[in-house]
Amino acid sequence: MDLNRLKQAVIAGDMAGARKLTEQAIEAGIEPGVILDEALVAGMDEVGELFKANEVYVPEVLLAAKSMQQAMQLLKPLLVKDGIEPKGKIVVGTVRGDLHDIGKNLVAMMLEGAGFEIIDLGNDVPPERFVKAAAEQGATIIGMSALLTTTMYAMKETIDLLKAEGLDGKVKTMVGGAPVTQAFADEIGASAYGDDAATAVDLAKRFMAEQ
Ligand code: B12
Structure with a gap:
């Protein structure tokens, strides 16, 4: 399971893709914290940089954020179970x-x-x-x-x-x-x-x- 595909789905604002790839990553046994950091947060970080550089605009950022939220719905219960503390x-x-x-x-x-x-x-x-x-x-x-x-x-x-x-x-x-x-x-x-x-x-x- 290539987490980069999930990261790219987030960047592209592909909501269905982000959800499906997150499901696959969970089924493949990848730690929820790793999925979060290496695919979702990494994807949003990149969107943030692109936004700052005026390479993407508000609609793309909203779609990316929504894709991440789709994935988060699946990850959140597992993260809570894993005891991963939010940053603040x-x-x-x-x-x-x-x-x-x-x-x-x-x-x-x-x-x-x-x-x-x-x-x-x-x-x-x-x-x-x-x-x-x-x-x-x-x-x-x-x-x-x-x-x-x-x-x-x-x-x-x-x-x-x-x-x-x-x-x-x-x-x-x-x-x-x-x-x-x-x-x-x-x-x-x-x-x-x-x-x-x-x-x-x-x-x-x-x-x-x-x-
Ligand atoms: C959409 C909009 C509306 C929508 C709001 C819908 C909604 N759910 O938000 C509706 C139609 C409801 C609306 C109503 C009104 N609006 Co209006 N609206 C806008 C418009 C066109 C876009 C605002 C927007 O969403 N921009 C996109 C977002 C992404 O940008 P943003 O909010 O600036 O946020 C970015 C940054 O500022 C920053 N940021 C924002 N918040 C925060 C917080 C933190 C902590 C940090 C770090 C960063 C940060 O990050 C964001 C992402 O990069 C603006 C015009 C404009 N150019 O701003 C007018 C504007 C803001 N509206 C205006 C006015 C006058 C009104 C009304 C009074 C109109 C009326 N006569 O009824 C009412 C007021 C209602 C009320 N009580 O609030 C004026 C304000 C003028 C002024 N000097 O105060 C503007 C500037 C339009 C204009 N040129 O006249 N409006």
Whole structure:
């Protein structure tokens, strides 16, 4: 069983193929963790690089992420049984008043593809919900998305609330979305800014390494 075929199926966004090849890999007795790392995560890593280089665009990334999710449905129960720990827990959501969730979903999928456990709060998420979810579920990263210039200040409220709750430093924050910039992230005291979903993965890995 050649794991490279599964990796290529993920990159090509071939959902049925990814599912079938994952089934075959499991039947061939390949360790779930190896299938995850060497085929699925490796495939999503490559898609992330292609996306950064503008060689593939949002629809291709969404298809690749969906293919990976198909494969993950089969792998997840086996991984849990194997006791493979996720890389870390991340709360993601689009901020209060904002219903745009395409970019946030992309970020969530790429992070999941990279092995993180994602708590996706959806859209229109008030600061209290971000902070409560992180505290209750023991997440160490909050990723916030905003697409409207009128909603991006809700990010600051979340960061201020984290500070007020004494979670500043324990929970890192990353922010993104079309109107958000590095300067804005600095102004509101976010831990980091990312301009695309692949960068969100790089940032999350960096945060985990710093802990
Ligand atoms: C699709 C869309 C919608 C859809 C949303 C559907 C959905 N389920 O998301 C619908 C039709 C519902 C919609 C509604 C509205 N929209 Co609209 N919409 C868009 C549009 C065309 C595309 C957004 C998008 O999905 N882009 C693709 C994704 C992949 O890109 P992205 O979100 O930027 O995400 C990437 C990065 O930013 C980054 N990223 C995103 N989040 C995060 C988070 C982290 C942590 C990190 C690290 C990175 C990161 O990674 C992503 C992948 O690379 C934009 C135009 C545009 N060019 O942005 C307008 C736009 C955002 N909308 C706009 C407006 C005004 C509205 C409405 C107010 C319109 C109205 N009058 O009703 C409503 C608001 C509703 C609300 N309360 O939210 C304006 C905002 C203007 C402004 N300055 O604030 C825009 C810019 C259009 C325009 N030029 O006027 N919209």
